[in-house]
Amino acid sequence: MQRRTTLTAALSVLAATALVWGSAASAQNAPKIAVTDLAYAQRVSEYFEAGTYQRSSQMSAQGSHSGGYSHGPYSGSGSHSGSHSVQASEQASGTYVAGRYSYIEQRELGGFTNDIKGVLLRGTAFRLVQGKGFDAGAPQPSKAEQVLNQVQGGKMAKPVRQPEVNDIIARIKKGEFNGADYVLFGVVSSVEFSDALSPLQGTSSATRQYGLDLLADFSLIHTKTYEIKAAFSAQGAGNDTKILSHRGDIAPPNRAKVMRETSQSLAQSVFQQLSDQLGYTDPHLSRGVRAPMAVPVPLHGGQPVPQQQPEQVLILR
Template identity: 40%
Template sequence: MNPKWLTRAGLCALLAIISLAASAAPAGPPRVAVTDLAYEERVSEYFRVVSASSKSSLRASGRESERDSDDAYSRRSSGSLNARSESNYSSTEGTYSYIDRGEMRKFTADIKGGLIKSGRFELVQGKPFTDTKHTEKLYDIIARIKQGMYPGADYVLFGSINSIEFRQEANPIDHTNTVSHTLSLELVGEFSLINTRNYAIKSSFSAMGTGQDVKLLTSQGGRVVLNRGKVVSEVSRSLGEDVARQVEEQLTGVSSAEERDNSYRPRGESVREEVIIFK
């Protein structure tokens, strides 16, 4: 048998084994890029324009004649003065409106953390939207994908803010001399998980984050300082948990907490078995 033929046959077999092993190897977790939260709001501003001007002119003229002869002498003079003044004043006031669009560089860290904690996704960093001259392109996520703003991502999680509202309240507590002061924040956003290859929407949902800080003040008085940072932190954390939960539910079809606990384990976490020996 020809040794060269054996060598070629062995090489072909080795390549076939490598190809088979590569095709059988499990694919890595999908890579997701999370955008900053987009916002759009109508802004109204008051304006007042005052204009004042004045114009004046002065014109004078004179004429003088003199005549002298052997019999008589005469002298004549005449003059005129013309003065003119004009003033103008105008005032205009009102309001004008415009659409303010942009991305909020907050509330996404806990969303990314929730997706990482699930162990089902690998996160990649995308590029922020910085085109301040063409803000209408903010919501054209397909164009942003085509521009290469999310390199290496299999999916883009695009989020936009529907509502964000701070509330500060002071409520007396019945039958006491105490007043409850509350600072709360509620944020509602819409999210879509978009495939970067065929632009299919794999998941779409609304999510909410809430947070509050409460201080009690008695009738003896004092100064109430509500913790705004604590409120924002709670909103970010609860929003991240809600987003991560809904992404997992819609991608896998699992909705019960029990099934998630049994099925979704972070990578590297093994199932623990407890053995009880009865003597």
């Protein structure tokens, strides 16, 4: 009996050890994903001036005068003579060009990706790796400098192509996501801020609601084959509502609250759509998604905490 108990205990230890080793090996073989900051491009217009202008002038004048005299018709008389000299010179040279120039400014928004990384860490077995930030290339001369060099040198400046934030394949080849098996690439499609004032009927009060709506397009791309495993649009929204005691009062919005709600709702939308699509496109990746976790309901004294009401702002006069 003792030998059987010892054998059972040994088998249990071996099974637990194999389970631990299997979990560790599975974690080591889990796909590595890099989450990029949201790419953002917008058209920018600016006024430029390019010119050099020099002016110099000189002027000189000289004069002399002599007179005569007379003592009557029967006496001596004098003479009169004079000379004048005037010199002037002027030099002017200049180049002046002015106008408006528009171009596409490319950058990344880094304020909405940490929550996406957080939901992936909580809801999947994937390993996240940090990629490099977007490399916009060497600084280029301004439009004014380009025009000035063209006027002075007489040659058309050859435009230099800059890296594009939306060219994810070029960024992968450039090595911005070394070590990642997949890249979750997001591009901002729309950013809308809202500020609405709604009077409360029958009172002098009003509600003011500040909001932010963010729409972004996402793609999960394999870094070796460039195969797209998932593609979807996700939306995030946040708002801050205040009740004003008088309609003409001004209350600053809680922008941090609006940004946080937008980021969190965007992350939840990304996770839901990503996990749904992986179930159809790649069973191997789909196995890395854990079962949905129930959202805990906050309790206080055994009772659910009531939802937060709009903040009332009273301005004393």
